[in-house]
Structure formats: structure tokens, C-alpha cells
Amino acid sequence: ASKITIAIDGFSSTGKSTVAKQLAKELGYIYVDTGAMYRTVALYALQNGFAKDGEVEEEKLIQDLSKIQIDFKYNNQLGFSEVYLNGVNVETKIREMEVSSYVSKVASISAVRQKLVALQQEMGKSKGIVMDGRDIGTVVFPNAELKLFMNASAKTRAQRRFDELQAKGNTEVSYDEVYENVVERDTLDTTRADSPLEMAKDAIEIDNSNLSREEQFDKILSLVKAKL
Ligand code: C5P
DSSP: OOOOEEEEEESTTSSHHHHHHHHHHHHTOEEEEHHHHHHHHHHHHHHTTSEETTEEOHHHHHHHGGGOOEEEEEETTTTEEEEEETTEEOTTGGGSHHHHHHHHHHTTOHHHHHHHHHHHHHHTTTOOEEEEESSIIIIIOTTOSEEEEEEOOHHHHHHHHHHHHHHTTOTTSOHHHHHHHHHHHHHHHHHOSSSOOOOOTTOEEEEOTTOOHHHHHHHHHHHHHTTO
């Protein structure tokens, strides 16, 4: 069968990455989490003092962009890829609240987007890829054969992210803080000037507030099979 490109966009914590990983496994495709790439740049900004007191020093970060090397390496034990910043595994660090609180500001910088979009397009040039993010169907792969747009209520999404953090032993964060971060990122992501989060005209919307993981996966898999 021919290989296709699958673009999955949507608001934060809509379960994009869970579906994307499952799909990639099922199809033998590469999975790329583009949120992890923006988070890695935000982590670099934090580590170098360019992100502090709620602000990001754009010029300094832009000057340093060529020093930021982002790689994905497949972890056989875990069964998925982990992200590396200049050779260091940062997969756990990039999920922390401190990174979450700066990432949307970092992602609004055009020079950052240009660098990451170019990398993403390179990774997908042979197709056979499932990529999730905010602008995959609109900017990165406007010609993707299948575009999905995932949605769920902010409450549902905050609860999921909160449960995820708790499960990882991150117990000092409250549900309210997580909810506020989800809502704040929604606003920043949909209102930024460069590549705001929006549904591509030819995307299929999936609201999973009331769908189980299995129901959702079956639904999506049948959409994929119709394209193969
Ligand atoms: O997907 P995740 O929630 O980890 O993404 C973190 C942040 O990175 C988003 O809130 C958004 O600001 C940014 N992002 C983006 N474009 C993408 C992926 C993520 O702007 N393609």
C-alpha cells in the first residue's frame, strides 16, 4: 500500500499524541510530536536565562537558534521516541509546568517556527508519517492526505493533563493551575499572528469529550483505511 501523511492538530491535551502514537504503531509509520520540539526550545530558553519572570527575551533566543540541536531517538523499551536537546534526553523535563508556562510565548516567535517547520518538513519528506501539533495541516503539510482536528472541552482536557502529571508523581501542581495553563495556551495559540491554531478547511473534526479511547481509535483507523 502507498504511504500517506497524517496531520493531527488541535488544542492542548486533546489526546492527539496518544492517537498519533497508536496510529504510527498500527501502520508502521514514524510519529513526530512537534509540541515536544517547541517545548525543547522553551527549555533551552529557561536553561539559558532567556525566559524568566513570565517574559521571553526574543532577540537573545533568536541569536542562539543555531545552537539548538533537536533530535528524536527511538527508545526500544518504551516503544516510542524521546526528544534530545544538544544530546541530552529532555523528554521528562519538557513536560514540567515551568516549560508549559513559557512554551506558547516561545512558539509565537516567527524565527522559532521557521526553524522547526523546516525540520518537520524534512522528517516527513518520504511520507509514512503521523505528525501532531497546531499547524501541521495548515502550514507544515498543507497537502497531507488525512487531516484530523481534535477537540474536547477545556475542563476535560485540564483533568486529563492533571491526571497525567499526578501519575508521573508531579503532585505539587493543582488542578486549577493546570486548567489556567490550558486556557491560557488556547488563547495564545489561537490569537498569535504567525500560524495561529485553526482547523484546516479539509480537516475532519473529532470531539472526543464523550468518546472512549477505543471508540476514537476505531473511528480514526477507518478514516485512515479509506485513504490507503
Ligand atoms: O502539543 P503540546 O501541548 O505539547 O504543545 C506545546 C505548545 O507548543 C502549544 O501550546 C503551542 O504553543 C506550541 N506548538 C505550536 N505548534 C505546533 C506544536 C506545538 O505552536 N505545531
